[in-house]
Amino acid sequence: MTTTSVKPNLSQGIAGITQANLTPPGLFSPEFVQETLALAKRLFIQLQRRPSTLIAGIVQPLMWLVLFGALFKNVPQGMFGVSQSYGQFLCAGVIVFTAFSGALNAGLPVMFDREFGFLNRLLVAPSHPDFPSFWHRPSLLPPSA
Amino acid sequence: MSMAPAVLVExxxxxxxxxxxxxxVSFQVETGVIFGLLGPNGAGKTTTLRCLxxxxxxxxxxxxxxGVSVLAQPKVARQLLGYVAQEVALDKVxxxxxxxxxxxxxxxxxxVKIAERIDSALQLLGLEPWADQKTGTYSGGLRKRLDLxxxxxxxxxxxxxxxxTVGLDIESRKVIWDFLxxxxxxxxxxxxxxxxxxxxDALADRVAIIDRGQVIAEGTPSELKDRVGGDRITLRIREFTPVAEAEQARAMAKDLPFVQDVIINSDQGNSLNLVVNPQSDSLLELQKALKAANLPIFGIAQSRPSLDDVYLSATGRTLLDAEMAAASKRDPKAERKQSMR
Known part of the structure; x- marks a missing residue:
């Protein structure tokens, strides 16, 4: 669904705007794609200029594999099941742990954005409600006590 | 579209x-004006803006x-708004x-218009030399200008x-004032x-003064000052005047024909703030009356009314006193906890 919005004509003031033109963008509209790509670009720039998270995400599972792999390499056979080696057993766990820590780290930027006020910049923008920040919208929060 | 005000808060x-x-809180902002919301910290200004x-x-x-309801059509309203928060929120990288x-x-x-708009905005706010540096290296004034x-x-x-302009030096404030x-x-x-x-006073065409979550006065700065009327005399009987003595001075001053109102400012050592008819000998007459009543004078000064006097006449305390009172009541730990919810 494609919609267009009219930017206000400052010389005319409010008279330059018609209600019909002020419709928000729909899902998968060009505007939705534009804002999604822009936010993704921001995350990639952060990744490029602050690569510690990426490095930690690669180094940490390697460390688990190498360290614990070496540590328990000579355990008695069958201790971790007869159908698999210790390496196979460990790899499955490392994959899950990597996914878990990756997801945890993915939430940290949103938390820092909220803490330092950047999230407000996203919330006051006319972005689509299905955008990931939607759950911060006041209308969707439970009524205050 | 009808001639709806630019902003309506009811x-x-x-x-x-x-x-x-x-x-x-209720106020209305017409198109093409600068409307000021004045009040101490904790008055409800930021909360009102956040709702807006x-x-x-x-x-x-x-x-x-x-004419677009912010509550019914928030996405539409956001297209019409530009918001610059108190805390500058930039991504440092x-x-x-x-x-x-x-x-x-x-x-x-x-x-096709983005590059042109950005160049225009950078030029307008004098940010071109720093445009391609990380925002983490910006000074406070630059950060605020970028936010604008x-x-x-x-x-x-x-x-x-x-x-x-909170936290900015005088030069940066002037730049932003001129820009606005x-x-x-x-x-x-x-x-x-x-x-x-x-x-x-310098910027606003109209002002609404907010205190404790309510608008206590609204109008142009000149109207508000004229409404209060008269000149101001600040009288300190002693450095810290006992309440009884302040009350005595107040009763004596109220009987004087040129005195319109007397307020005891308890936050300033029970000093007296008098509203007097604008006549040249008010100060002299008041001093004579105090001498006749055997009341000492620690300090006395006369001035034209200011917005602070408007606030004082409405609330019984100055803006500075209200801010100090609000600051002493704040619990940063609790606020931090609340903000994380």
Whole structure:
């Protein structure tokens, strides 16, 4: 669904705007794609200029594999099941742990954005409600006590 | 579209748990003016703006931007608004230009116009030399200017500024003041909050004074000062005047024919703030009367009314006293906890 919005004509003031033109963008509209790509670009720039998270995400599972792999390499056979080696057993766990820590780290930027006020910049923008920040919208929060 | 005001706020209320941040705020902003919300910290200015900019949902009331209900059509209202928050929120690893590119995309500016708009905004605010440096290296004044540029990029009908010059040096403040005046000349409606009297006095076409979640006065700065009327005399009987002596002085002063009103300022050592008819010998006559009543004079001064006097006559305390009282009541730990919810 494609919609267009009219930017206000400052010389005319409010008279330059018609209600019909002020419709928000729909899902998968060009505007939705534009804002999604822009936010993704921001995350990639952060990744490029602050690569510690990426490095930690690669180094940490390697460390688990190498360290614990070496540590328990000579355990008695069958201790971790007869159908698999210790390496196979460990790899499955490392994959899950990597996914878990990756997801945890993915939430940290949103938390820092909220803490330092950047999230407000996203919330006051006319972005689509299905955008990931939607759950911060006041209308969707439970009524205050 | 009808001739709706640029901003309409009607009987807005907002409570955070036990704290009633906004009790009942109503005001209206016409197109192409600078409207100031003046009040001490904790008066409810920021909460009112947050409700206006769809960052918080009011418990009651009506808010409209150019006839568009902020509560019923928040996404539409956001297209008409530009919001510059009190705390500058920048991503330190992005350059100024990259931040503006992000902002342009969030507001769905046409790709062919983005570069031109960004260059224009950077030039307007004098940010060109620093545009391609990371925002983490910017000074406070540059950060604020970049924040302004981001708020203006999509040429909003209404620009909302929350304490735009707090923490800035005098030169940076002047730059921003001049810039806001230029924006007004171009037709942008500006709604700004401030606890700086001189800022509101210098910029605002109309002012609403907010205290404890309510609008206590509204009008042009001149109207508000004329409404209070008369000159001001600040009298200190002693450095710290006993209440009984202050009451005695008050009763004596009220009997004088040229005195309109006398307020005891308990936050300033029970000093007396008198409103007098603008006559040249008020000070002399008052001193004679005090001498006749055997009351000493620690300090005495006369001045024309200011917005602070408007606030004082409405609330019984000066803006500075109100801010100090609000600061002493604040619990940073509890606020931090609340903000993390």
């Amino acid at each position: 009987h807005v209320q907002k409570r955070y748990g036990k704290i009633e941040a906004v009790k009942d 900019c769809t960052l918080a949902a009011p418990d009651a009331g009506r808010i409209e931007i150019a 992005l350059t100024g230009r990259e931040l503006l590119q992000l902002q342009a995309a969030l507001y769905h500016l046409p790709k 540029a981001a708020g203006l990029l999509h040429e909003p009908m209404v620009l909302v500024l929350d304490e735009p 005046r230029q924006l007004r000349e171009r037709g942008t409606t500006i709604l700004l909050t401030s606890h700086y009297l001189e800022e509101i």
